[in-house]
Amino acid sequence: MSDEFNAPRGTLDWLPARQAARHAMIERFRALCEGAGYREAATPVFEEKALFSRTAGESSEVVGKEMYLFEDQGERMLALRPEFTASLMRLYLGHGLSREAQPVRLWCAGSCYRYAAVQRGRYREFTQVDAEAIGSDDPAVDAELIALQLRWYAALGLDGIELRINTIGDRGDREPYLALLRAYLDAHLDEVDDEIRRQRDLNPLRAFDTKDPASQRVMADAPKIADHVSAAAQEHFAAVRAFLDARDIAYVVDPTLVRGLDYYCRTTWEVAWPELGAQSGIGGGGRYDGLAESIGGPATPGVGFASGVERVLLALEEQERLPAGAPATDAFFAIFADAARPELHALLDRARDAGVACEADLAGRGVKGQMKQADRIGAARTVVCGDDEWARRVCLVRNMSSGEQVEVPLDELVEHLVKAKG
Ligand code: HAM
Numbered sequence: 001m002s003d004e005f006n007a008p009r010g011t012l013d014w015l016p017a018r019q020a021a022r023h024a025m026i027e028r029f030r031a032l033c034e035g036a037g038y039r040e041a042a043t044p045v046f047e048e049k050a051l052f053s054r055t056a057g058e059s060s061e062v063v064g065k066e067m068y069l070f071e072d073q074g075e076r077m078l079a080l081r082p083e084f085t086a087s088l089m090r091l092y093l094g095h096g097l098s099r100e101a102q103p104v105r106l107w108c109a110g111s112c113y114r115y116a117a118v119q120r121g122r123y124r125e126f127t128q129v130d131a132e133a134i135g136s137d138d139p140a141v142d143a144e145l146i147a148l149q150l151r152w153y154a155a156l157g158l159d160g161i162e163l164r165i166n167t168i169g170d171r172g173d174r175e176p177y178l179a180l181l182r183a184y185l186d187a188h189l190d191e192v193d194d195e196i197r198r199q200r201d202l203n204p205l206r207a208f209d210t211k212d213p214a215s216q217r218v219m220a221d222a223p224k225i226a227d228h229v230s231a232a233a234q235e236h237f238a239a240v241r242a243f244l245d246a247r248d249i250a251y252v253v254d255p256t257l258v259r260g261l262d263y264y265c266r267t268t269w270e271v272a273w274p275e276l277g278a279q280s281g282i283g284g285g286g287r288y289d290g291l292a293e294s295i296g297g298p299a300t301p302g303v304g305f306a307s308g309v310e311r312v313l314l315a316l317e318e319q320e321r322l323p324a325g326a327p328a329t330d331a332f333f334a335i336f337a338d339a340a341r342p343e344l345h346a347l348l349d350r351a352r353d354a355g356v357a358c359e360a361d362l363a364g365r366g367v368k369g370q371m372k373q374a375d376r377i378g379a380a381r382t383v384v385c386g387d388d389e390w391a392r393r394v395c396l397v398r399n400m401s402s403g404e405q406v407e408v409p410l411d412e413l414v415e416h417l418v419k420a421k422g
Helices: 016-035 049-057 085-094 139-156 171-187 194-199 204-209 213-220 231-246 274-279 309-318 338-353 367-376 387-391 410-421
Strands: 046-048 069-071 077-080 104-113 125-134 162-167 265-272 281-287 302-308 331-335 358-360 381-385 394-399 405-409
Touching (some): 016 104, 016 125, 016 139, 049 085, 085 104, 085 125, 125 309, 139 231, 139 265, 139 281, 139 302, 162 231, 194 204, 265 302, 302 309, 331 338, 331 367, 338 358, 338 381, 338 387, 338 410, 367 381, 381 387, 381 410, 387 394, 405 410
Parallel strands (some): 331 358
Antiparallel strands (some): 046 077, 069 077, 125 302, 265 281, 281 302
């Protein structure tokens, strides 16, 4: 059976080396979030479909085309989560978090699911890290989240990324602007591609994402939403930029940046590593002050972002900055006296409990083979116990880098290894 329906062959995402890097990346994210007052939350893997269709929107690609849907035995239409934002808002609304000090800062990490054409950096099961601040409309929070996202990339050593930001105004700005945009598209219908013509009624904003060069030329002169937003939204955007400028964060204001989810308002942003090509978006976010109402809650401002762990991992790999792999082995046990094996395996567990990473040969290797294996796994020390040592209830502990060797009584071995580890 193959996993090809999900990850293309050749991406090594399921292998142990990748897991170590993924954990290290998420741990970094956790440390940064917790240092900034974000607390970890979790959301269910499957949810009612309506949670996403009411928030991200039926007309968005994510909901309209990419959701994994199924009916359960209770005849409920469920979806595998394509993202976290709506679920985190539901958590906030349903569990009294609005009574805590505002904003409530949350983060989470986990798998998300989207039925899209699989290619490099685009999978049907992928991992997001996500941070949200719910309950404040202060532009300082928008900038705090953008800065948090960039600090994660910086902490991982990722270079050459680009931040684009835009404002898409408030709900009330949307309809008059969309009318303007539709009128512009109608005047150029024979110059744009079929997809734009199809999206004209439902979601004309998608036209800005076109990959067709002729359509791109048309869209370059189209009315831009940022020029048609309320004075309050303009002011909010200017303030966000001031908070970014004070941090010396470089960004490009991109008036064509429209994000693929319907709940956004005001600030939107995207971070790309252009060398990833078609799937260069490594993370994005924005403000969603109307989302709570669309799931039956009171008006509640919110802002956040998510970043794709696999895409960041690809970028880190290409920059040869993948976080360190499996933890190094502190001690390799080379046991040549068969009678010694049970007792030494028990000692091995005691050493592990004391924080010493160790392993023993299980392949019946000879003396040479075991030494080679100790080398191959990069063990800092090798514990040797042959018949002679076993008879005297000692073992030899060899420092693999200096070659120095000491004899240690078995009763003192664990303590010795703990001390040697420092
Ligand atoms: P999004 O832009 O749809 O935003 O996804 C965020 C990130 O998830 C993308 O930038 C990309 O790195 C990664 N991603 C998305 N789809 C895939 C895929 N099929 N394969 C691999 N990686 C993928 C959101 O999901 C919003 N919830 C972000 C947000 C949080 N806005 C406000 N708060």
